[in-house]
Amino acid sequence: MAVRHLTRSQHLTTMLNRFGHGVSDSRLSELETALANKTLQDDASLPGNISLSYPLQFCWDNNDFTEETLSGQNTTHCTTGIVLQSSSEPNLPVSDTLQPEQLTATNARQRRPRSLPPPPTADLHYIAGARCLPPLSSSLPTYPSSDVFRPGLNMDFAWLLLRCSANDGYIGGDGVVPAWSGFNAAATSPSNTSRKPTEVGFLPVIAAPPTELATVMELIRRSVTISRRAGQQHCIITCDQAVYAKSLEVLWKHQQNFPDVVLRMGAFHTACVFLAVIGKRFGDAGLKEMGVPILILGKLLLLS
Numbered sequence: 001m002a003v004r005h006l007t008r009s010q011h012l013t014t015m016l017n018r019f020g021h022g023v024s025d026s027r028l029s030e031l032e033t034a035l036a037n038k039t040l041q042d043d044a045s046l047p048g049n050i051s052l053s054y055p056l057q058f059c060w061d062n063n064d065f066t067e068e069t070l071s072g073q074n075t076t077h078c079t080t081g082i083v084l085q086s087s088s089e090p091n092l093p094v095s096d097t098l099q100p101e102q103l104t105a106t107n108a109r110q111r112r113p114r115s116l117p118p119p120p121t122a123d124l125h126y127i128a129g130a131r132c133l134p135p136l137s138s139s140l141p142t143y144p145s146s147d148v149f150r151p152g153l154n155m156d157f158a159w160l161l162l163r164c165s166a167n168d169g170y171i172g173g174d175g176v177v178p179a180w181s182g183f184n185a186a187a188t189s190p191s192n193t194s195r196k197p198t199e200v201g202f203l204p205v206i207a208a209p210p211t212e213l214a215t216v217m218e219l220i221r222r223s224v225t226i227s228r229r230a231g232q233q234h235c236i237i238t239c240d241q242a243v244y245a246k247s248l249e250v251l252w253k254h255q256q257n258f259p260d261v262v263l264r265m266g267a268f269h270t271a272c273v274f275l276a277v278i279g280k281r282f283g284d285a286g287l288k289e290m291g292v293p294i295l296i297l298g299k300l301l302l303l304s
Helices: 002-007 010-018 025-040 100-106 150-168 180-187 213-229 241-253 267-281 287-303
Strands: 057-064 077-085 199-202 235-239 261-265
Touching: 002 010, 010 025, 057 213, 057 241, 077 213, 150 180, 213 235, 213 241, 213 261, 235 241, 241 261, 241 267, 261 267
Parallel strands: 057 235, 235 261
Antiparallel strands: 057 077, 077 199
């Protein structure tokens, strides 16, 4: 099979088989078809570098190819997702791979399919109906204390102390302490810690744009399915602001089906929302009037 993948030559695989090396090209086609059918049986299949024994997080976003067409329409818009897993070894369960008896049955002399039929068109349906409000609760949710959060809290506290010390001039040298992302990236690099980098696996693509509620429903369903297979109590999904708004609408309407979904918005879009709120709140407090003279004076200084 390795020679077939490298050369894609039927003549070469047939010649090697006649010399007693490997199986025939027809049998290779049957094996590849059996492997492909095994993968297609579960649309929420995991990548090979992701294990079900460690916590998982999901990220979904749009993937627009925007091909150049005469009318500017009929371009490709799909939804792609990745699954993140920190400090794990690639160790898939045996149930997610082909069993030896399955391979033996495949090598039997009975004729098996040698090609896959064209995939059917995926029609995602979603009945929106009336919008639902978020669930109301008189008490804040409580989370059990665990030692899992303690390393992260200690790291954040150390970064905060270093930033304050740098601003006060207590740190020698250039006194530059990177931002939160840069500090954590440097502190958790493989050269400074025994932790391994986060594993990133690509999930099957959804052939539909994420701006549709049916697509959002499908990506939530796939994430929840994988989380339940991994035995996780909660399903953590991260997305941008547009998908976040659509996902909230779906989750509020189907609270009974997805009670344990934790929806998160990316840091960039969260900062954009905060900036929009600050601008809206202080828009009539003279902030705009203060900025206009600064811009004018700045242009005059540049011209002078």
